[in-house]
Amino acid sequence: MKRRTFIKKASVTSLACAFPPIIPKISDPEYSVLELMGKADIELFGEGVNLREEASIAYGKMAKAAYADGFNIKMVSSYRDFYRQEGIWERKYLRYTEDQGIQPLDAIEKIIEYSTIPGTSRHHWGTDIDIIDGYAKVSGDVLVPEKFEAGGPFEGFKQWLDENSERFGFYLVYTDEPKRRGFKYEPWHYSYAPISIPMLTAFRKKNILRLLENEDFLGCEHFTTGFLKSYIQDNILDINQDLL
Structure with missing residues (x-):
């Protein structure tokens, strides 16, 4: 079971907006x-x-700065372990292949639009x-x-994030850059760059292709070497360039 230590959220004044964006740490843990x-089993912090x-x-x-400006940041998802992600993947795979009759390879392509x-x-x-x-x-x-777009319920919130999230180290991951490949635009998904950048660097040093070939979950038997290489390049690495 994951250990969770709850911390009291640090306060922040309106002066926080006067500071420049957090510069990701240069480290290679x-x-x-x-x-x-x-x-x-990693240690996680913060109630909810x-x-x-x-x-x-x-x-x-x-969150405190956003609250001062009239927004209530609500966490929809944060940490997910392998097994929860496996459950999400397999539910979608079964829904597409069995319930909707989609061929396995087409189902996989549909899944990786967002998952x-x-x-x-x-x-x-x-x-x-x-x-x-x-x-x-x-x-x-x-x-x-x-x-999150013009006229949508989160339009103002997205504008606030565009103007402020990087001050706290959070960067949009899957942008709406027209030439970007891989996962579709996710205006709700942000990453804490000071830690995620070195983690991605470490992940890239591993043999990701071999790691995936050794897994066993629904649909993985249809993964080809070519598919996995494209997935790594497009879905893992074709992200906001500030996070590389």
Whole structure:
């Protein structure tokens, strides 16, 4: 069972907006394969936050600043271990292949529009968050790009994030850059760069292709070497360039 230590969120004044964006730390700590793939028992902090300690403190400061400006940041998702991601993947795979009759390869392509292959999710690291404005009146699915655009319930919140999130170290991961490949635009997904950058660097040093070939979950028998190489290049690495 994951250990969770709850911390009191650090306060932040309106003067926080006067500071420049946090510069990611230059470090190269050791991260195990199990840790990078969401299979290790890591310590998580913050009640209802569940991030690594430094990321949790930064999130608390950002949430307080947003609150002062009329937004109530609500955490939709943060840390997810390998096995939870595996469950998400397999439910979607079964829904597409069995319920909708989609061929396996087409089902996999549909899944990776938004969902990661288990073991490759940035949410495994305790650095990434999916967030919305809890004050906004909204119905149905909340993690929909249109709801963050002009006229959508999260339009103002997204503008606030665009102007302020990097001050606290949080960077949008999957941007709306027209030439970007891989996962579709996710205006709700932010990453705490001071930790996630060195974690991605460590992950890239591993033989990701071999790691994925050794897994066993529904649909993985259809993974080809070519598919996995494209997935690594497009879905893992074609992200906001500030996070590389």
